[in-house]
Amino acid sequence: MPCTTxxxxxxxxYDGSTLMARNEDSPSGQFTPKKFIVVRPEDQPRHYxxxxxxxxxxxxxxxxxxxxxxxxxxxxGIWGECGINAANVAMTExxxxxxxxxxxxxxxxxxxxxxxxxxxxxxxPYIHSARxxxxxxxxxxxxxxxxxMNGIGFQDVDEIWWLESIGGHHWIAKKVPDDxxxxxxxxxxxxxxxxxxxxxxxxxxLCSADLLDFIHDNHLDxxxxxxxxxxxxxxxxxxxxxxxxxxxxxxHTYNTPRAWYMLRCLAPFTFHWDTPDAPFQPEDDDLPWxxxxxxxxxxxxxxxxxxxxxxGTPYDPYxxxxxxxxxxxxxxxxxxxxxxxxxxxxxxxxxEERRALMWVAEGCNVFNVLAPFYTNVDSTPAxxxxxxxxxxxxxxxxxxxxxxxxxxxxxAQTANLIERxxxxxxxxxxALIKTGDAxxxxxxxxxxxxERNKVLADMLQEETxxxxxxxxxxxxxxxxxxxxxxxx
Numbered sequence: 001m002p003c004t005t006x007x008x009x010x011x012x013x014y015d016g017s018t019l020m021a022r023n024e025d026s027p028s029g030q031f032t033p034k035k036f037i038v039v040r041p042e043d044q045p046r047h048y049x050x051x052x053x054x055x056x057x058x059x060x061x062x063x064x065x066x067x068x069x070x071x072x073x074x075x076x077g078i079w080g081e082c083g084i085n086a087a088n089v090a091m092t093e094x095x096x097x098x099x100x101x102x103x104x105x106x107x108x109x110x111x112x113x114x115x116x117x118x119x120x121x122x123x124x125p126y127i128h129s130a131r132x133x134x135x136x137x138x139x140x141x142x143x144x145x146x147x148x149m150n151g152i153g154f155q156d157v158d159e160i161w162w163l164e165s166i167g168g169h170h171w172i173a174k175k176v177p178d179d180x181x182x183x184x185x186x187x188x189x190x191x192x193x194x195x196x197x198x199x200x201x202x203x204x205x206l207c208s209a210d211l212l213d214f215i216h217d218n219h220l221d222x223x224x225x226x227x228x229x230x231x232x233x234x235x236x237x238x239x240x241x242x243x244x245x246x247x248x249x250x251x252h253t254y255n256t257p258r259a260w261y262m263l264r265c266l267a268p269f270t271f272h273w274d275t276p277d278a279p280f281q282p283e284d285d286d287l288p289w290x291x292x293x294x295x296x297x298x299x300x301x302x303x304x305x306x307x308x309x310x311x312g313t314p315y316d317p318y319x320x321x322x323x324x325x326x327x328x329x330x331x332x333x334x335x336x337x338x339x340x341x342x343x344x345x346x347x348x349x350x351x352e353e354r355r356a357l358m359w360v361a362e363g364c365n366v367f368n369v370l371a372p373f374y375t376n377v378d379s380t381p382a383x384x385x386x387x388x389x390x391x392x393x394x395x396x397x398x399x400x401x402x403x404x405x406x407x408x409x410x411x412a413q414t415a416n417l418i419e420r421x422x423x424x425x426x427x428x429x430x431a432l433i434k435t436g437d438a439x440x441x442x443x444x445x446x447x448x449x450x451e452r453n454k455v456l457a458d459m460l461q462e463e464t465x466x467x468x469x470x471x472x473x474x475x476x477x478x479x480x481x482x483x484x485x486x487x488x
Contacts, residue, residue, distance in 0.1 A: 004306060006302055007020050012296060015347065020155040020344045021343035022095065023335075026339055031337055038377055064124075066083045090155040090358075091119075091120055091154055092152070095184050096186050097150060099166070110145030114146050115150070122140065123136050129159075131154075131206075149166075152164075161173050161206075163206075166214075166244050170214055180293075181297055183263055183289070184259070185256070188245030189289050190289055192237040195238050256283055257282040257315070257330035261310055265305045266294070267293060267294050274313075338365050340363075343360075354376065362400045367407045367408065367414075372433055383395065384396045384457060425463050436452035
């Protein structure tokens with residue numbers, strides 16, 4: 001699935017939270033409706049069967065409750081994508097990534113294995129930390145294999161881990177540095193890997209138990225002899241991007257420019273970006289996987305970055321800067337076929353029962369809003385939980401899909417309306433969460449948080465309906481069959 005991911009360590013975020021966010025984008029020409037739900041333990045399957053691969057897995061009998069963003073219609077399976085469980089552990093899956101022929105020859109993909117359709121359902125309900133999520137998924141990859149290359153994020157209040165599959169059964173995982181942010185388009189992303197740590201203390205690196213033999217036996221190590229002291233097992237900065245990844249021409253229009261723009265947003269002052277001798281260019285293969293941002297990263301920063309379309313550069317399809325032939329050259333992050341953006345925030349300064357927030361946006365990010373919801377609940381508001389096959393403005397997904405389609409065609413006339421919409425919802429959402437955090441509870445905390453979510457959803461529905469009417473009015477005025485004279 002074409003997607004974009006941004007991970008922010010706790011010391012790099014504005015409030016000490018871990019932040020994990022990802023756009024789920026449909027393939028070209030498709031627009032998949034989504035819904036925001038809660039899966040209770042009694043509703044979780046004990047025997048799982050995939051729709052796509054037909055793999056069958058017996059699941060543990062002690063699942064945790066969890067939130068998810070599945071497909072609204074389950075004809076292709078669940079596709080849970082993003083959620084937080086009752087232990088305040090989050091998962092986002094998946095960033096479809098690339099590999100090379102050598103890896104695929106050494107460990108072929110498994111047609112009857114597990115994939116994006118399955119992963120949230122078979123992992124998230126059974127883990128109590130981000131590290132535990134890596135280990136459970138790693139064991140499943142070894143046992144069942146996978147039919148696709150994927151990157152998966154796991155998050156708790158202290159850590160974020162990023163796992164990347166390598167071929168059919170192998171994998172590596174790296175802890176996001178606490179003071180850094182990670183950028184991930186649709187390509188193998190981890191740049192350097194500490195094999196000493198992975199086969200020793202395992203403090204910040206984990207991998208398949210036979211990874212060293214796998215690399216050696218299949219001649220995957222591309223490091224020149226003069227650049228390494230000692231053997232492979234002593235390498236603390238193994239070039240895994242060269243060993244496991246791709247550098248195709250397609251990457252240079254579809255993937256690396258997205259990483260370049262995300263880095264540009266995170267560190268606008270540390271590096272020069274617009275000079276001919278800038279250290280990083282949109283098509284460079286050596287863009288860093290992570291860096292320390294120039295300032296602490298907010299929820300609004302994450303939304304802006306994952307909605308971006310190369311603003312301020314010649315590549316902006318909506319822009320008026322530079323050579324016209326460059327506009328639209330690169331695949332935007334904020335693309336028309338985004339299904340939803342999920343941002344999971346685990347806050348250390350809030351009591352555990354209110355600690356986790358799941359921020360949700362649906363439709364094209366350029367024109368939508370991001371709204372937070374508590375996850376310690378047994379149900380979600382109908383405005384987000386119910387999404388039908390046909391357009392319906394009483395449903396959050398469809399209202400935003402319509403706003404995006406109308407506003408895109410009338411960008412100049414509606415940009416200010418979208419900006420006001422985003423500012424209004426953002427400010428009100430923060431205020432409502434602040435109230436919800438501080439409110440006293442006389443009965444069930446879960447019931448209290450469900451009521452707070454209902455207040456948030458009502459505000460969201462009101463503001464979304466309002467801007468839909470405004471954008472529709474502007475689009476109607478811009479119709480080509482308009483005529484200035486009214487009826488006599």
